[in-house]
Amino acid sequence: MHRVVRSHVDDFSKRFQIEGDISKRFEAFLNYSVLRSYSADAVNPSELVYEGDDPGIDGVLFFIDDVYVSSVDEIDELLKNRRRDCDVTIAFLQAKISENWDKKEINVFQSAIQDFLSESSSYPHSDYIRDRREMFDHILKNVGKLRGGKPQAHCYFATTAREPSEREILGAFKALQTEIDNTGLFTEAVIKPLDRNKLVDLWGQADGPVEASLPAFAIAAFPKAPGVEEGYVVTVKAQDFINRRLSDNNNKLRQRIFEENVRDFIGSDGGVNKEMAETISDDTKQKRFGILNNGVTIISPDVRIQGNELYLRDFQIVNGCQTSNVLFENRHLVTNDATLMLKVIETDEASLVDEIVRSTNRQTKVQDDQFLATLDCVKGIEKFFNARGVDENHRLYFERRQNQFLEHDIPAIRVFTISEIARCVGAMFLDKPDIASRYPNRLTGELRDTVFKRENIEDIYYTAAYASYRLQLYLSNGRIDPKYSKLRWHILMAIKYFVAGEKTPQTNSQKVRKICEEIDQFMSNSEEEGLERLRTLCTKISSVQDITRDKLKVQGFVQEIKQNALTARKASLKAAQSVS
Template sequence: MHLVTKSYFDTFCRDFGAPYDEAKNFEAFVNYCAFSKYSGDSVEASDLVYEGADPGIDGALLFLDDRAVFSLEELEEIFQTTRREYQVSIVLTQAKRSTSWSKQEIDSFVAAIVDYLSELPAQPHSQYLADFKKMFNKVYENIGRVKGGLPNIHAYFFTAAPDTDAVEINAAFQVGESALKRIGYSNETLLIKAHREVIHDLWLLADGPMEARLATVGYAPFPAAPSINNAYVATVTARSFIDSILKDQNGTPRKKLFEENVRDFLGVDVDVNSEIAETLSNADKKPRFGLMNNGVTIVASSVRPAGQEIYIRDFQIVNGCQTSNVLISLDAQVDSSVSLMIKLIEADEPSVIDDIVRATNRQSKVEDAQFISTLAALRDLEQYFNARGAGEASRIYFERRKGQYRLENVAPVRIFDVRETARCYAAVVMMRPDLSSRYPNRLTGELLNDVFTQGAQEEDYYTACYSHYRLRMLTSNKRFDGKYSKLRWHIMTAASKYCGAKYKEFGCKSKNEALYNLFSSNDGDWFDRLDLLIKTALPDPDISRDLLKSPPLTAVVIANVDALLE
């Protein structure tokens, strides 16, 4: 493996606590590189690979717009509870660590996809791929909700080999892509030659800062204000905004622009967005677009004018999600006559950014419940994590906004965002590992107030996240079989039940203290207790995905822990 590829791969394994052997970890690594091109969601290494029969496909991922969907239940829920259309992307991968090319391997990958997508596949499939095929079929059952009438199918042949001009290799990709197109199941069909330089580019895009130069028609500075380093209001062409800000240098829509925006894209058909779309479609109204639209607000770590351009770094759109997504959706209708007003603000204090988010969205009558990133409870939780973890070797961090610890070079495995913290809390405190594994979006949606309730103990959140972090380290360091990674939520529920009953016997003052000790050790009495607990609660790590996702599994785990306590 090339030295640079090996460096990026090792960094991934360390930062994400990759728990498998080198071959499986490499699959997780390249699948993460692909994943990050489509979504800004947090993801576990164990969510990116699967065990079982391998018909020549190493990874299968599904995205609705930039949202990753990992279960049929969640996909069904999305289609049942929303009426909007989605850009659907199906990503299939093959990973090869070899530094040489093989036409046969490329042909085999294409043949595997063709067989997999057929009505009666000849190859055996793992439970993961069988479940993914059900998700694939569910998309077609809801084909009227798919933009363009069909999903996109992107197949990545990842290899550690350098690019090649070999005629037979390039021909294999051309012939293979044609074969995938002939199936007729997709809108955009790509067979991607993902050699090592492509892997390097994808990794850097996933892990590095966002930077852009925005050409303006004109701009003016705002007067100096406390805690605001620089601020400008600019008039830009919508074309420049799309090409510089909304898309990266490869022309791909950026996936991490809207974490600070309090609303997801609602679709082109809702009233406010249909009006924006109608303006873009009307030749007479189009030149007045900038006057009829409230504009977009961007917060960045750096805002620097240079001539008629403005350079920005580490930027987020905090208001204007709807406008931005309509512009992306109707890209072909946006010409040089369409203008837009942009506010660019350089600020780094969280409280100041909170005020900007709240104020700019308040003007759009956004409800308080939607201010997930600005809830007082989350701000208090961030402060607690910082105080509680100060001086600890195994420190963990609560990330209230995406990328806030990038400059501190904190390993992702130690960082818990709102969604991941909610999943940990559900498993340990609510004793609902099924929510953590099957319906994580509910925890920051309809169940938000149940998870981050007023009066809850901050130590409960910290201990739940710490347990998750240490469990990942124990599987990464091979103290437990990597197959237990997919059972992590049920293990945490079992540990909560166990420590709640035994903490006094163990000489601890609280259940949280016992939980902390249980997961802290790599050996000794506490590790032996955890080893016994895991092998009693979940004696077989090769559990089927259907059983893993079923509510009865929780009851089985609890019953096994009760037997241990007798």
């Protein structure tokens, strides 16, 4: 492996606390870097690699628009809730640590993809690949909901070599392209050989700040205001906005810049968005686009004006998601005459960002339930996390804002997003590990008022996160068999019943604090005796070999886990009494 790439893989492994041989860590490195080029979703890289039969594919990633999905249930949920046709991308990945390109390995990759796409497979497959084949089959059954009537295929073959130039290597990739095109299953097939330089660039973009400069032909400064370093109203060409702000290096829409926007793109099929698209398609009306449109509001912690050039770092579009998406969808029609107004604000004060998000989106009938990051309850959780971590062993970080801790050199395993916190609390304290496992969006959607109820004691959020952190740590370093990863959310619920018994207080009761302390103490005990109790619990609650995707989502299985945890508790208490 090339030394520079090895260094980045080591940094990646340290940040996410991933252990194992270099080949597996390189697979996780590649899969995570590619995933982040499509989606801003927070995903633990250890979940992106698998054990078992390897048919020549190291990863298969599914994306519906900018959302990473890992189950048939998530596909159903997203397709059901989308009000427009979706872009579906399937990424096939293969990682080789060699500093050379090998035609035979590329051919194996091609053969493995062919087998994956065939109706009857000839290769032995791990559970991971079998699940992905099931997802692919499910996508094909729903092609009527896909833009263009088919998914897209992107194939990544990565080595630590230089950019390939040999005819036989280029020919092998061309053959792969032709083979996938000939299946007729995809609107397009894109083959992406990743050399060491492209790999490093991809990793650098995975979680790094988004930077862009933009020429402007009219700039007006706002008067000074409390909390605002600088503010401008800027008129730009719509083409420049599309090419320099909205497009990434792969000419895809930068989804990460909409994280602070409280609602997703709703499509161009009706209402105001349809009118915008019609304006763009009319050459005469397009010249008035900047006057007819309300513009886009951008927040950035670093805004600089140099001459007529506007520079932004780590920026977010907090209002104007619909305008931006319609422009990007119709970019082939946008001429040099179309203009756009930007409201650009430099601030890094979280409270002011909240205020701007709420006020700018009030004008577009956004419901209160879409402002999760601005809820008082969620702000209280952030303060509690800051106060709770008095020592390094117990320090966790609640990321209320996207990339809040990006530049603080904090291990990613200690950082919890709002959605991750919702999954932890939902699994442990609300007895909904099935939903946390299979339908996580429901916990921040229809169940948000239960998960983030104002009266909830803040300790439950920290304790659930701490238990998840310790469990994930043990799974990743092998102190608990990684095969239990598929039961991660069910184990969180089992821990509560194993430690506290059946009659646990309500989440808004002061008595729940004592339960939280006991769970924290149980999970803090990393001595072999304490760890053995956790291992025993894992083995007692269910046989991993019997776990199927369907079983994980059945409520009866949740009750089975609960009863097994209570039985394990009784046995543990009895054993302790006999010793004493």
